[in-house]
Amino acid sequence: MDRRRTEKNEEASAQGRPTLKTLAFMTGLGVTTVSRALKDAPEIGAETRRRVQLVAKQIGYRPNRAGVRLRTGRTNVISLVLNTDREIMSFVSDIIYGVSEVLAETPYHLIVTPYSRSQDPMEPIRYLVETGSADGVIISRTQPNDPRARYMLEHGMPFATHGRTDMGLVHPYHDFDNHAFASAAVRRLASMGRRRLALLSPPPGLTYYSHTLNGFADALSEVGASEIPFNTVSIDHTIEQIRMRTAQVMRRDVRPDGFVSSAAAATLAIVAGIEDAGLKLGRDVDVVSKQSSDLLHLFRRELLVVNENFRLAGSELARSVLGLIGGAAPGSLQSLVVAGDVQAFSPPVLV
Amino acid sequence: MDRRRTEKNEEASAQGRPTLKTLAFMTGLGVTTVSRALKDAPEIGAETRRRVQLVAKQIGYRPNRAGVRLRTGRTNVISLVLNTDREIMSFVSDIIYGVSEVLAETPYHLIVTPYSRSQDPMEPIRYLVETGSADGVIISRTQPNDPRARYMLEHGMPFATHGRTDMGLVHPYHDFDNHAFASAAVRRLASMGRRRLALLSPPPGLTYYSHTLNGFADALSEVGASEIPFNTVSIDHTIEQIRMRTAQVMRRDVRPDGFVSSAAAATLAIVAGIEDAGLKLGRDVDVVSKQSSDLLHLFRRELLVVNENFRLAGSELARSVLGLIGGAAPGSLQSLVVAGDVQAFSPPVLV
DNA sequence: TTGGCAATCTGTAACGTTTCAGTATATTGA
DNA sequence: TCAATATACTGAAACGTTACAGATTGCCAA
Numbered sequence: 238m239d240r241r242r243t244e245k246n247e248e249a250s251a252q253g254r255p256t257l258k259t260l261a262f263m264t265g266l267g268v269t270t271v272s273r274a275l276k277d278a279p280e281i282g283a284e285t286r287r288r289v290q291l292v293a294k295q296i297g298y299r300p301n302r303a304g305v306r307l308r309t310g311r312t313n314v315i316s317l318v319l320n321t322d323r324e325i326m327s328f329v330s331d332i333i334y335g336v337s338e339v340l341a342e343t344p345y346h347l348i349v350t351p352y353s354r355s356q357d358p359m360e361p362i363r364y365l366v367e368t369g370s371a372d373g374v375i376i377s378r379t380q381p382n383d384p385r386a387r388y389m390l391e392h393g394m395p396f397a398t399h400g401r402t403d404m405g406l407v408h409p410y411h412d413f414d415n416h417a418f419a420s421a422a423v424r425r426l427a428s429m430g431r432r433r434l435a436l437l438s439p440p441p442g443l444t445y446y447s448h449t450l451n452g453f454a455d456a457l458s459e460v461g462a463s464e465i466p467f468n469t470v471s472i473d474h475t476i477e478q479i480r481m482r483t484a485q486v487m488r489r490d491v492r493p494d495g496f497v498s499s500a501a502a503a504t505l506a507i508v509a510g511i512e513d514a515g516l517k518l519g520r521d522v523d524v525v526s527k528q529s530s531d532l533l534h535l536f537r538r539e540l541l542v543v544n545e546n547f548r549l550a551g552s553e554l555a556r557s558v559l560g561l562i563g564g565a566a567p568g569s570l571q572s573l574v575v576a577g578d579v580q581a582f583s584p585p586v587l588v
Numbered sequence: 589m590d591r592r593r594t595e596k597n598e599e600a601s602a603q604g605r606p607t608l609k610t611l612a613f614m615t616g617l618g619v620t621t622v623s624r625a626l627k628d629a630p631e632i633g634a635e636t637r638r639r640v641q642l643v644a645k646q647i648g649y650r651p652n653r654a655g656v657r658l659r660t661g662r663t664n665v666i667s668l669v670l671n672t673d674r675e676i677m678s679f680v681s682d683i684i685y686g687v688s689e690v691l692a693e694t695p696y697h698l699i700v701t702p703y704s705r706s707q708d709p710m711e712p713i714r715y716l717v718e719t720g721s722a723d724g725v726i727i728s729r730t731q732p733n734d735p736r737a738r739y740m741l742e743h744g745m746p747f748a749t750h751g752r753t754d755m756g757l758v759h760p761y762h763d764f765d766n767h768a769f770a771s772a773a774v775r776r777l778a779s780m781g782r783r784r785l786a787l788l789s790p791p792p793g794l795t796y797y798s799h800t801l802n803g804f805a806d807a808l809s810e811v812g813a814s815e816i817p818f819n820t821v822s823i824d825h826t827i828e829q830i831r832m833r834t835a836q837v838m839r840r841d842v843r844p845d846g847f848v849s850s851a852a853a854a855t856l857a858i859v860a861g862i863e864d865a866g867l868k869l870g871r872d873v874d875v876v877s878k879q880s881s882d883l884l885h886l887f888r889r890e891l892l893v894v895n896e897n898f899r900l901a902g903s904e905l906a907r908s909v910l911g912l913i914g915g916a917a918p919g920s921l922q923s924l925v926v927a928g929d930v931q932a933f934s935p936p937v938l939v
Numbered sequence: 940t941t942g943g944c945a946a947t948c949t950g951t952a953a954c955g956t957t958t959c960a961g962t963a964t965a966t967t968g969a
Numbered sequence: 970t971c972a973a974t975a976t977a978c979t980g981a982a983a984c985g986t987t988a989c990a991g992a993t994t995g996c997c998a999a
Binding site for chain 4 (some may be wrong): 266267268280281285304307308
Binding site (some may be wrong): 940941942943944945946947948949950951952953954955956957958959960961962963964965966967968969 | 970971972973974975976977978979980981982983984985986987988989990991992993994995996997998999
């Protein structure tokens with residue numbers, strides 16, 4: 238008995254990184270007691286609990302993730318699933334930062350799970366669920382009837398979506414009110430006398446495609462303006478495709494005098510196309526665009542912008558998944574950001 | 589004996605996800621044999637090996653990461669350490685995709701470890717090393733005397749840096765030849781008759797700051813042009829700061845007639861500042877800028893650009909860390925991308 | 940026939956954690 | 970005084986994997 242103690246001591250003190258065994262030796266307690274003391278279990282004496290926690294803090298004890306994961310199945314990992322070639326650049330960067338910001342105060346790590354054009358979007362989801370590689374998942378490019386959301390719901394994998402679904406199933410989401418954005422954009426253009434409007438929409442299939450379309454259409458009829466069809470391209474197309482298509486439509490007799498664009502990079506292409514056709518922004522045509530960082534006004538000050546905050550989306554999504562994992566009701570973890578005002582260029586204040 | 593077998597069977601078949609035990613039962617072999625067979629150990633019979641691997645593939649066996657990690661210490665994780673508020677937007681997005689691309693074919697996961705302005709850059713590194721949370725690390729914003737690189741070298745943590753160090757220590761890196769970029773930019777501007785050049789440099793402190801400065805200075809003296817000091821701002825400053833500072837310097841009697849800019853977003857600010865001062869790009873001043881996606885020519889076609897491929901950087905860095913983990917010599921895992929030509933706008937080919 | 944030796948295969952222990960089923964000790968009620 | 974009970978703690982087992990130290994078998998030389 239004494240002998241075993243001694244062996245244990247040596248093992249414990251020889252270790253590089255402290256484990257429960259180390260703490261057990263230092264406090265003279267059993268491993269079980271230490272484990273329970275660290276998580277404030279009620280059957281541990283108040284003083285013992287304090288003592289263990291003090292020592293743990295002193296020597297910088299951190300639970301071994303592999304040990305916890307093997308024993309409990311909890312990974313302490315949140316996975317952000319991203320499309321490798323269709324995702325908006327600033328979206329990736331900002332949402333990662335937003336998620337990180339929230340996870341930083343928790344034991345959770347962020348792993349990025351990519352999938353590419355060629356792959357089935359379900360593949361990374363199935364992988365995560367089957368291998369139990371994450372405690373929670375965040376997905377983007379959400380569809381009205383999203384097989385990924387359905388699958389995760391069926392398999393009990395906590396998740397949050399960027400964008401809403403429309404399947405009659407309730408789950409956490411964060412969304413930007415694209416209906417409001419498109420309406421506000423149309424109203425603004427109408428107020429400037431623009432009457433023939435074109436919409437560069439999100440890719441059909443995603444939920445916010447119809448939100449945007451509806452907002453656009455609702456406001457069109459409200460203000461009595463008409464639509465110039467522009468639905469052979471979406472913001473998923475390349476800069477070149479959008480540019481060329483814009484130039485084409487602008488060379489027609491009946492051409493748009495206003496554009497609503499759902500993404501900043503696409504807006505650059507639209508403007509380029511407008512100018513390719515020999516027309517001038519602000520004179521012949523106006524453009525309202527969403528943007529996620531304040532760059533469009535540097536590009537052309539005639540542009541009208543509405544800001545969408547992806548970093549906020551990231552934090553909200555992270556908070557939602559954590560909440561869900563923590564047992565909160567999915568319905569209470571949904572947020573919708575109302576679109577801000579359409580903003581014209583305002584010159585920077587010189588200091 | 590028979591009884592134990594039976595118990596094992598039941599356990600094995602009741603399981604959701606197959607483990608070595610499941611495979612052992614199905615093949616009638618021992619767990620050890622299965623484990624060894626899966627990794628092509630020589631002391632396993634050729635037929636047994638094939639049989640085990642076949643069954644494993646059939647039932648979709650995937651090693652449990654926690655088990656492996658606990659036993660071996662190998663995490664199968666590569667960590668990308670990013671600064672949350674100073675990193676270039678497209679850099680984050682592209683490098684993540686580049687890394688993912690390479691890791692996708694391996695058992696490795698990518699975890700993003702962020703740190704913010706307020707934090708010591710060493711903190712995430714120490715965390716990773718102390719907790720053994722990753723098998724390899726990728727860092728950016730590399731400094732000539734980089735404490736993170738030194739620390740990881742001392743502690744045997746495999747890593748690769750984006751950018752070189754200058755400490756006489758050899759480690760994997762990937763870098764863009766910023767000396768060549770700055771020289772080429774200066775030569776191009778000189779060839780257009782520009783004589784008073786300003787440089788918007790990377791932040792002082794980073795290794796490629798001096799590379800850029802030296803390339804700029806070397807070419808300046810080579811072509812006999814002069815420098816207009818512009819070192820109160822760097823690409824780490826805000827758009828507004830750069831814009832204002834540019835406007836200031838452009839309103840002076842002796843003002844730059846050429847700019848070299850180390851980042852695309854900063855170039856937008858420079859151009860805005862130039863125009864704030866009532867001057868015209870292409871007439872009064874020319875600007876050569878690095879960019880990582882082909883957007884600057886949409887912005888102003890007078891801009892001259894040099895492309896830097898961050899996605900390539902990501903893949904190269906990932907390949908390097910994996911190589912290092914695999915035992916390759918660090919010196920063989922270094923790559924330097926020569927800067928491409930300075931490119932003027934060329935109109936898109938209409939299809 | 941025997942010993943030796945490859946060639947294959949196997950059980951046990953350990954990684955660090957949590958859970959289960961306890962065991963001591965002190966405290967209470969009668 | 971005794972049993973019952975609450976309090977505070979503990980060892981053993983298990984999660985899935987790999988490394989170590991065997992064990993079994995067949996074959997060949999002597």
